[in-house]
Amino acid sequence: MYICLCKGLTESDIRQAGEAGLTEPERLITRFGWDDSDCCGRCADHIDCAATLAAESLPCFAACPARSSSLT
Numbered sequence: 452m453y454i455c456l457c458k459g460l461t462e463s464d465i466r467q468a469g470e471a472g473l474t475e476p477e478r479l480i481t482r483f484g485w486d487d488s489d490c491c492g493r494c495a496d497h498i499d500c501a502a503t504l505a506a507e508s509l510p511c512f513a514a515c516p517a518r519s520s521s522l523t
């Protein structure tokens with residue numbers, strides 16, 4: 452599924468960034484060029500959603516004890 456039409460990025464691209472450790476909003480903006488003048492700005496406006504998606508892709512996310520305790 453496409454996440455960013457301006458850059459042609461899919462959910463898979465965001466997850467791959469997360470797997471590589473890019474989960475902070477500023478790093479994602481830089482990585483994907485979401486502050487470029489040719490972007491509509493929608494993705495930068497919703498950067499927290501992309502950061503959450505990226506963080507869920509971290510290899511340690513599923514086993515994180517902090518995550519488990521925060522969901523109970």
Ligand code: FES
Pocket residue numbers: 454455456457458485490491492493494495
């Ligand atoms: S759709 Fe992603 S910046 Fe425009």
